[in-house]
Amino acid sequence: MDFKDKVVLVTGSSRGIGAALAKAFAQRGACVIINYLKNETLAEKVVEDISEGGGQAVAMQADVTDEESVKKMMADIIEAFGVIDIVVNNALSHYSFNPKTRKTAWTIKWEDYQQQFSGSVQGAFNVCQEAMVYMKAQMSGRMLNMVTNLIDFPVVPYHDYTTAKTALLGFTRNLAKDLGSYGITVNAVAPGLTYPTDSSKETKEDVRKMILTMTPLNRLATPEDIIGPVLFLASDLAAFVTGQCLRVDGGLVMV
Amino acid sequence: MAKYAEAEHIKMYKVPTKIRIDEHTEKIIETTDGNVVLQFPVLTGDKLREIGKEILKAQERYLSTLTVQTIVTVIDQAVQKWLDPEYPFRQLAEKLLPEITGYSKEMIRISLKRYMRTFRKKELLRFLDEEFDQVAMLDEFRPRKSGGLSRAFGPRLIFHIFSGNVPGVQLWSLIMGLLVKSAALGKTSSTEPLMAVLFSKTLAEIDPLLAEALAILPWKGGTASLETEAIELAEAVIVYGSNQTVERIKPKVPQTKRLLAYGHKISFAMIGKEALTPDRYYDVVHRLAEDIAMYDQQSCLSPQTIVVEKGGAITPKQFAQMLAAELQRFDLKWPRAELTDEEALAIHSVRHHYELEALNGQQCSVVYASSKDTAWTVIYHSDAAFNGSPLNRTVHICATIQLEAVMDILKPYPSYLQSCGLAVHPNRLLQLAALLGSHGVDRVTAIGEMNRAQAGWHHDGGLNLLQLVRFIDIESSAEWDAERYDPDVE
Numbered sequence: 215m216d217f218k219d220k221v222v223l224v225t226g227s228s229r230g231i232g233a234a235l236a237k238a239f240a241q242r243g244a245c246v247i248i249n250y251l252k253n254e255t256l257a258e259k260v261v262e263d264i265s266e267g268g269g270q271a272v273a274m275q276a277d278v279t280d281e282e283s284v285k286k287m288m289a290d291i292i293e294a295f296g297v298i299d300i301v302v303n304n305a306l307s308h309y310s311f312n313p314k315t316r317k318t319a320w321t322i323k324w325e326d327y328q329q330q331f332s333g334s335v336q337g338a339f340n341v342c343q344e345a346m347v348y349m350k351a352q353m354s355g356r357m358l359n360m361v362t363n364l365i366d367f368p369v370v371p372y373h374d375y376t377t378a379k380t381a382l383l384g385f386t387r388n389l390a391k392d393l394g395s396y397g398i399t400v401n402a403v404a405p406g407l408t409y410p411t412d413s414s415k416e417t418k419e420d421v422r423k424m425i426l427t428m429t430p431l432n433r434l435a436t437p438e439d440i441i442g443p444v445l446f447l448a449s450d451l452a453a454f455v456t457g458q459c460l461r462v463d464g465g466l467v468m469v
Numbered sequence: 470m471a472k473y474a475e476a477e478h479i480k481m482y483k484v485p486t487k488i489r490i491d492e493h494t495e496k497i498i499e500t501t502d503g504n505v506v507l508q509f510p511v512l513t514g515d516k517l518r519e520i521g522k523e524i525l526k527a528q529e530r531y532l533s534t535l536t537v538q539t540i541v542t543v544i545d546q547a548v549q550k551w552l553d554p555e556y557p558f559r560q561l562a563e564k565l566l567p568e569i570t571g572y573s574k575e576m577i578r579i580s581l582k583r584y585m586r587t588f589r590k591k592e593l594l595r596f597l598d599e600e601f602d603q604v605a606m607l608d609e610f611r612p613r614k615s616g617g618l619s620r621a622f623g624p625r626l627i628f629h630i631f632s633g634n635v636p637g638v639q640l641w642s643l644i645m646g647l648l649v650k651s652a653a654l655g656k657t658s659s660t661e662p663l664m665a666v667l668f669s670k671t672l673a674e675i676d677p678l679l680a681e682a683l684a685i686l687p688w689k690g691g692t693a694s695l696e697t698e699a700i701e702l703a704e705a706v707i708v709y710g711s712n713q714t715v716e717r718i719k720p721k722v723p724q725t726k727r728l729l730a731y732g733h734k735i736s737f738a739m740i741g742k743e744a745l746t747p748d749r750y751y752d753v754v755h756r757l758a759e760d761i762a763m764y765d766q767q768s769c770l771s772p773q774t775i776v777v778e779k780g781g782a783i784t785p786k787q788f789a790q791m792l793a794a795e796l797q798r799f800d801l802k803w804p805r806a807e808l809t810d811e812e813a814l815a816i817h818s819v820r821h822h823y824e825l826e827a828l829n830g831q832q833c834s835v836v837y838a839s840s841k842d843t844a845w846t847v848i849y850h851s852d853a854a855f856n857g858s859p860l861n862r863t864v865h866i867c868a869t870i871q872l873e874a875v876m877d878i879l880k881p882y883p884s885y886l887q888s889c890g891l892a893v894h895p896n897r898l899l900q901l902a903a904l905l906g907s908h909g910v911d912r913v914t915a916i917g918e919m920n921r922a923q924a925g926w927h928h929d930g931g932l933n934l935l936q937l938v939r940f941i942d943i944e945s946s947a948e949w950d951a952e953r954y955d956p957d958v959e
Contacts, residue, residue, distance in 0.1 A: 427752075432751070433798040433801065
């Protein structure tokens with residue numbers, strides 16, 4: 215898959231899956247924007263790694279939950295590169311996947327949901343709203359939203375996180391319908407538990423083992439496993455695929 | 470150079486507070502948080518003697534006066550610290566050990582905490598009770614059922630010679646020495662010089678006087694002047710390592726001193742057909758792969774050959790294939806350490822040997838190997854045979870009609886056999902274990918637990934604490950006789 219000269223924005227890409235995706239796009243010729251909220255050092259490290267490998271990348275700070283902040287980032291991207299071809303909504307509000315300390319149905323508050331809606335749905339909304347202005351004008355574009363296989367199978371019920379991601383899938387499908395006429399595709403990728411990442415480091419060995427015993431491929435996802443499916447949906451090979459959710463979880467969920 | 474000056478300096482030794490080490494050699498290692506400078510002491514025989522005298526003094530004045538119960542409590546408190554993920558030494562160990570040993574971070578993180586749990590107070594008490602009828606014998610004379618009284622004394626100073634790069638194994642030996650109130654002079658191996666030092670420093674945080682009886686020092690194995698000095702200072706020597714190391718040390722230890730030698734051992738596994746039913750086989754394969762991946766088989770507890778019985782839902786050959794696939798997955802989760810050229814060559818050569826044999830049709834062996842490098846190798850043999858392995862995730866699998874029928878393959882190695890991971894029906898367990906015991910095996914354990922020996926196990930088939938202590942008996946005659954000299958006696 216060739217992304218030569220494509221301009222790609224990956225939100226929340228200073229670490230974890232986001233960083234792996236950014237590096238993968240850059241390796242295949244794309245010019246990648248490494249968006250981060252706070253972690254400038256890590257974001258610059260990703261840029262450095264990409265540059266060392268001969269790729270092009272630039273780090274841009276923006277809070278995706280803040281409309282103005284996103285507007286400014288998108289304007290900066292357009293000013294610097296002239297186009298935006300692909301956006302990957304990967305950022306989320308800080309979340310620790312800790313089965314021991316998760317909130318139960320009877321302790322969780324509406325504010326918890328709101329925070330996740332804000333990180334997942336509002337973040338994607340802000341980015342897509344801004345990107346679609348340029349993509350519509352280009353009559354092409356790829357939007358990708360990172361969701362989770364917990365939507366189909368809440369093996370550990372992280373109520374706020376999973377509900378927000380479910381909403382993001384709904385957002386994805388509706389957007390796909392409206393933007394299809396402009397040649398823009400909108401799809402979702404649903405990883406299973408991806409280890410190791412900062413969010414998943416609190417998921418202890420016992421729960422990881424329980425998940426992998428139910429997984430046909432007998433292991434957990436690594437950040438690198440998520441790359442292929444995302445690149446596919448972002449590429450020309452997936453030109454006629456929109457509104458879909460591709461599960462990348464070793465076969466744990468089959469629908 | 471600036472980076473170097475600012476870098477964190479870590480002393481890779483622990484000596485009593487009075488001792489000054491003026492000269493160091495240094496080694497810089499790179500970690501994810503920047504460079505760290507490891508400092509190693511430059512030692513002379515005189516310095517070692519000075520250190521030895523200090524720890525002996527601390528043993529005599531303090532450690533020997535503590536009750537075993539107190540010592541157990543101190544060790545337990547140290548272990549509690551290590552069981553806290555935020556404990557700075559634990560974080561330091563989790564940062565440095567992957568760089569020092571080459572083992573994957575995740576593997577070290579998981580195995581270190583699991584290992585520490587085996588030294589909780591209840592485990593230490595179990596360990597003591599396992600060997601002593603009355604643990605208080607280590608503190609005072611205790612009456613014996615057969616009459617008279619007895620008390621046990623540990624060596625005043627134990628010289629521990631550690632080996633290998635499995636993190637933390639040294640603690641076992643150190644703790645054993647502390648339980649019998651011995652000062653410790655520990656010589657660390659260059660491949661894992663950290664954990665014994667950090668744990669001793671933790672003990673110092675809890676009971677500084679007790680830790681004065683501990684000295685942990687690295688020096689090049691075989692440095693005769695230092696070895697001789699250390700042996701002279703010690704009342705007992707515990708040596709771990711290759712047979713060459715053990716054989717080199719043995720003649721240096723006079724008859725009058727105790728020597729506990731733990732040399733080279735080989736472990737293996739046996740899988741009965743009842744463990745290979747459709748609901749069980751994957752679990753067995755998974756747990757076995759963990760036994761093989763853990764510390765890249767560098768521990769002598771890890772299996773090198775696996776005997777698989779025919780007649781299960783998967784054939785021994787399928788078992789080999791599945792194990793290969795599982796080892797591939799483990800390589801993603803816990804990447805194997807980088808090897809030296811010699812180590813990699815050893816794996817290549819064993820692969821070639823069996824590939825050639827298969828080509829020539831001499832023997833029906835099949836090699837399943839990682840495609841890119843030497844990350845893992847599974848060699849399947851259709852005939853039962855016992856094969857040693859070049860380690861680093863290289864195993865032999867052999868097929869048999871019946872596990873009980875293959876004991877002959879063990880016959881050449883009685884003095885080398887150690888653990889057997891066994892997965893069989895309860896009705897076969899004791900009978901098979903008896904057969905294994907008669908062939909020299911000293912530990913039967915579950916698959917998946919091979920690298921974790923239980924507290925109180927008979928290490929290499931022997932006793933632990935009892936081998937270190939000496940007893941003094943007051944015979945009943947002396948007891949009664951003493952009564953006669955009480956002026957108030959009738």
